[in-house]
Amino acid sequence: MKIGYFPGCSLEGSSREYDESLHAIAGPLGVELAEVPDWNCCGASAAHNLNHVLALALPARTLALAERAGLDELLVPCSACYTRLAVTRHELLRNETLRQQITSVIELDYVGSTRVLSVVELLARLAPTIRDKTVHPFGHRLACYYGCYLTRPTCVASCKRTEDPTEMDDICKAAGATPVDWAFKVECCGAGLSVSRTSSVAALSARVLEDAVDRGAEAIVVACPMCHTNLDLRRPAIEKAAGRRFDVPVLYVSQVIGLALGIDGHVLGLHRHHVPVRWPASVAGTREEH
Amino acid sequence: MARIGVFVCHCGENIGATVDCAAVARAAAAFPGVVHSVDYKYMCSDPGQCMIKDAVRQHRLTGVVVAACSPRMHEPTFRRATAEAGLNPFLCEMANIREHCSWVHERGEVTTEKAIDLVRVMVEKVKRNRPLSPISVPVTKRALVLGGGIAGIQAALDIANAGHEVVLVEREPSIGGHMAQLSETFPTLDCSQCILTPRMVEVAQHPNIRLYTYSELESLDGFIGSFKAKIRKKARGVDEDLCTGCGACVQKCPMKKNPSEFNARLSGRPAIYVPFPQAVPNKPVIDKKACTYHKTGKCKLCEKACEKKAIRYDQEDQIVEIDVGAVVVAIGYDVKGTDFFPEYGYGKYKDIVTGLQFERLASASGPTGGVIKRPSDGKVPEKIVFIACAGSRDPAKGISYCSKICCMYTAKHAMLYKHKVHHGEATVFYMDIRAGGKMYDEFVRRAIEADHVRYVRGRVARIYEKGGKLIVKGVDTLLNSRPVEIEADMVVLASAMVPQPDAEQLAQKMKISYDSDRFLSEAHPKLRPVEMNTAGIYVAGACQAPKDIPETVAQASGAAAKVCGLFSRSELSREPVVAVVNRAPPPLLSTCVGCFLCETACPYQAIEREEIKDRSGNVLRTVAKVNQGVCQGCGTCVALCRSKSIDLAGFTNEQVYAELVAL
Numbered sequence: 001m002k003i004g005y006f007p008g009c010s011l012e013g014s015s016r017e018y019d020e021s022l023h024a025i026a027g028p029l030g031v032e033l034a035e036v037p038d039w040n041c042c043g044a045s046a047a048h049n050l051n052h053v054l055a056l057a058l059p060a061r062t063l064a065l066a067e068r069a070g071l072d073e074l075l076v077p078c079s080a081c082y083t084r085l086a087v088t089r090h091e092l093l094r095n096e097t098l099r100q101q102i103t104s105v106i107e108l109d110y111v112g113s114t115r116v117l118s119v120v121e122l123l124a125r126l127a128p129t130i131r132d133k134t135v136h137p138f139g140h141r142l143a144c145y146y147g148c149y150l151t152r153p154t155c156v157a158s159c160k161r162t163e164d165p166t167e168m169d170d171i172c173k174a175a176g177a178t179p180v181d182w183a184f185k186v187e188c189c190g191a192g193l194s195v196s197r198t199s200s201v202a203a204l205s206a207r208v209l210e211d212a213v214d215r216g217a218e219a220i221v222v223a224c225p226m227c228h229t230n231l232d233l234r235r236p237a238i239e240k241a242a243g244r245r246f247d248v249p250v251l252y253v254s255q256v257i258g259l260a261l262g263i264d265g266h267v268l269g270l271h272r273h274h275v276p277v278r279w280p281a282s283v284a285g286t287r288e289e290h
Numbered sequence: 291m292a293r294i295g296v297f298v299c300h301c302g303e304n305i306g307a308t309v310d311c312a313a314v315a316r317a318a319a320a321f322p323g324v325v326h327s328v329d330y331k332y333m334c335s336d337p338g339q340c341m342i343k344d345a346v347r348q349h350r351l352t353g354v355v356v357a358a359c360s361p362r363m364h365e366p367t368f369r370r371a372t373a374e375a376g377l378n379p380f381l382c383e384m385a386n387i388r389e390h391c392s393w394v395h396e397r398g399e400v401t402t403e404k405a406i407d408l409v410r411v412m413v414e415k416v417k418r419n420r421p422l423s424p425i426s427v428p429v430t431k432r433a434l435v436l437g438g439g440i441a442g443i444q445a446a447l448d449i450a451n452a453g454h455e456v457v458l459v460e461r462e463p464s465i466g467g468h469m470a471q472l473s474e475t476f477p478t479l480d481c482s483q484c485i486l487t488p489r490m491v492e493v494a495q496h497p498n499i500r501l502y503t504y505s506e507l508e509s510l511d512g513f514i515g516s517f518k519a520k521i522r523k524k525a526r527g528v529d530e531d532l533c534t535g536c537g538a539c540v541q542k543c544p545m546k547k548n549p550s551e552f553n554a555r556l557s558g559r560p561a562i563y564v565p566f567p568q569a570v571p572n573k574p575v576i577d578k579k580a581c582t583y584h585k586t587g588k589c590k591l592c593e594k595a596c597e598k599k600a601i602r603y604d605q606e607d608q609i610v611e612i613d614v615g616a617v618v619v620a621i622g623y624d625v626k627g628t629d630f631f632p633e634y635g636y637g638k639y640k641d642i643v644t645g646l647q648f649e650r651l652a653s654a655s656g657p658t659g660g661v662i663k664r665p666s667d668g669k670v671p672e673k674i675v676f677i678a679c680a681g682s683r684d685p686a687k688g689i690s691y692c693s694k695i696c697c698m699y700t701a702k703h704a705m706l707y708k709h710k711v712h713h714g715e716a717t718v719f720y721m722d723i724r725a726g727g728k729m730y731d732e733f734v735r736r737a738i739e740a741d742h743v744r745y746v747r748g749r750v751a752r753i754y755e756k757g758g759k760l761i762v763k764g765v766d767t768l769l770n771s772r773p774v775e776i777e778a779d780m781v782v783l784a785s786a787m788v789p790q791p792d793a794e795q796l797a798q799k800m801k802i803s804y805d806s807d808r809f810l811s812e813a814h815p816k817l818r819p820v821e822m823n824t825a826g827i828y829v830a831g832a833c834q835a836p837k838d839i840p841e842t843v844a845q846a847s848g849a850a851a852k853v854c855g856l857f858s859r860s861e862l863s864r865e866p867v868v869a870v871v872n873r874a875p876p877p878l879l880s881t882c883v884g885c886f887l888c889e890t891a892c893p894y895q896a897i898e899r900e901e902i903k904d905r906s907g908n909v910l911r912t913v914a915k916v917n918q919g920v921c922q923g924c925g926t927c928v929a930l931c932r933s934k935s936i937d938l939a940g941f942t943n944e945q946v947y948a949e950l951v952a953l
């Protein structure tokens with residue numbers, strides 16, 4: 001199965017391990033990732049707040065390039081990118097005048113034939129393959145954290161039950177893990193204030209971590225670079241805000257699948273995390289990853 | 291020769307502002323056969339109607355065309371006027387130049403030309419109209435009431451007290467409906483059962499009411515004045531004539547943990563059960579799905595306990611056929627369960643209950659004897675949260691309407707809680723307080739001011755469990771607009787009122803209309819609120835839209851009054867727009883070849899077979915014949931007839947072709 005691939009900035013920088021692990025699992029799962037040639041910024045950081053035309057034109061250019069490359073589906077791992085691309089497609093397919101305006105801005109034809117796909121959507125589809133190919137069942141209790149972008153806005157949400165999504169839980173189950181039932185699946189991690197008000201991020205992310213840990217999660221699984229950055233990189237600030245220590249590692253869902261498929265932790269980029277990925281020896285199925 | 295009169299109406303500005311009515315009248319005057327053509331501001335007014343009557347007499351008109359609004363609006367008006375002038379009313383036709391022209395087009399010459407075309411079409415049709423006479427149909431003075439809740443009970447009693455027979459059908463084992471489940475009623479706080487149960491007994495004892503409980507409508511055929519209803523009497527498993535309602539069987543049944551429908555699943559009931567002690571009739575039914583004997587062939591404890599030998603395991607459903615003249619649909623409502631709310635845990639938290647469940651907890655006849663105890667561990671909740679508009683007014687959840695009664699019953703719930711748990715804390719999250727009604731707003735103010743219920747204007751985004759408490763996360767949108775978090779012991783959702791799950795199937799079975807929310811559609815939202823579009827079928831209660839008890843009772847009485855009005859005559863006259871199979875003198879007799887394709891095509895079973903005999907009784911031919919009482923004039927048979935032997939009176943092929951040719 002050949003699928004288009006749009007890494008976006010995060011996967012080339014702060015979330016390289018997400019990119020590495022996705023490429024690592026793609027082959028075994030029978031997916032060929034074809035990177036969109038000459039892709040550009042999705043506009044998530046600032047454009048969508050400042051200029052509506054720019055906010056649509058940036059993702060539209062990438063979408064048009066994917067379309068020109070003959071790709072039916074485009075995998076967009078970063079959930080901010082995903083939302084920008086999916087919302088753009090949604091808006092342009094619904095508004096012919098706007099579509100014409102944007103095509104003239106980007107100087108490329110765009111008809112909307114390429115569907116935008118999130119990692120959760122793709123892996124949910126591949127769950128039976130994952131189940132078949134799992135060689136090291138992931139014997140841990142996991143808190144699947146969806147955050148905001150996978151479930152909002154509802155018109156482009158990649159999860160069905162937006163208030164209580166289950167797709168990632170099902171994927172992890174297929175890899176042999178035990179998802180925990182917890183209350184903060186779709187709560188905010190504070191990414192919107194990541195740079196401008198880090199104290200708020202710490203407070204919001206602390207609540208997410210607290211609930212996951214209190215319900216026995218041994219790891220938090222995410223599918224979004226922002227969620228990962230906040231829960232992993234900002235761990236010291238979170239611990240300060242919560243007044244307690246958290247050892248719980250934060251993994252990308254692609255890394256969980258990779259481990260279950262028997263791929264080496266280093267290939268999956270586990271060593272790049274700030275919070276070390278290791279579990280107490282008492283937990284069944286534990287393997288030291290690095 | 292045809293002498294047609296054309297009357298063009300301005301309908302005030304409705305037509306006059308868009309269509310040049312005078313030009314239409316002038317153009318029509320030149321049509322062949324038109325001898326008189328005028329325009330007027332309001333043709334339906336008294337002077338307008340007089341213009342028509344005078345013209346019919348003065349110009350000896352043979353046909354009238356009124357170019358005005360939809361025939362649905364004023365056809366009866368103008369036909370009556372025509373008849374008063376001595377012309378057969380079916381020689382009057384309407385050209386719809388309002389809905390079909392002025393309302394949907396801009397002002398301009400083309401619009402006026404379209405109006406002229408519409409008039410020309412009708413002139414050509416009316417030239418070919420034949421005088422028709424209304425068909426009279428006998429009225430069966432017996433009403434069928436579907437649903438034994440307060441709406442059905444009220445309608446049945448009103449009709450029965452007017453001296454007519456009523457057949458009341460209820461699908462549950464007892465009548466009473468949701469009202470029997472309620473604790474106390476707003477705004478007076480009088481006990482629901484105390485006011486309802488005497489009515490239930492009255493129904494059971496009324497000489498004019500035949501009661502079928504544990505029964506459902508199987509099919510409904512026929513038309514106003516003479517419907518044929520088939521009712522399925524589901525097997526109770528008990529001989530009702532022998533049973534004395536002693537309850538020994540219920541006591542002995544070992545399968546006591548089936549969720550009780552009456553207690554909104556908060557307690558168990560046996561497999562053989564009476565829904566509640568005040569049930570009417572007070573005779574048990576066997577729930578076959580729960581009964582050990584039906585599942586395994588062993589047990590029969592109830593049979594052993596029954597002194598009267600009234601248990602009948604092998605009883606089968608019975609179909610009863612009844613002729614009725616009118617039907618009142620009062621099938622009630624349902625509420626969304628807690629599993630409808632993903633953000634409130636999809637029903638996984640036991641201590642989140644619906645308003646209906648809270649009614650049972652607060653009711654003296656409920657599973658806790660009226661003590662407010664939370665379902666999980668039976669503790670009295672110290673902190674309770676009520677969420678109004680749970681699901682209602684939420685297009686994202688597919689329910690955009692207001693459930694109307696929740697503001698009031700939430701105030702009542704909070705009040706009842708405070709009366710029972712004095713030290714308890716009650717919080718209500720609301721969007722708006724809609725307390726329109728006699729003494730309603732005063733009631734809500736009382737909850738806030740006298741009973742100190744805390745009202746927070748805002749929505750609850752999420753509820754989750756932590757340490758045995760329900761964490762309710764919401765927002766107070768007033769003043770500083772701050773997030774609110776409450777550690778509650780129990781949460782009550784004023785969950786959306788929805789139609790019965792099978793309302794749609796019933797509506798299709800009865801061929802009555804319903805809206806996109808699956809509530810039944812009344813014939814006119816303002817002026818015909820208790821009638822359905824299908825003549826002879828009336829509606830009452832919350833199956834039409836969410837409503838409270840007083841409104842339901844008023845609507846039920848309204849429906850009953852309509853039924854009594856219908857029953858005040860022994861014959862009804864119907865429009866003669868029916869299909870007719872041609873007849874001719876011998877030797878032709880009819881062009882019908884007797885293929886009876888029409889018989890299979892007719893959706894109303896109106897086609898009969900007629901044998902044409904000679905004088906000595908020998909059958910010459912068997913041909914189709916239309917039962918004029920049953921035919922609805924849809925024309926399906928006309929389209930299907932291979933030998934063109936069927937025609938629709940008032941809409942003959944000749945008339946329709948003439949209309950097309952005129953364009």
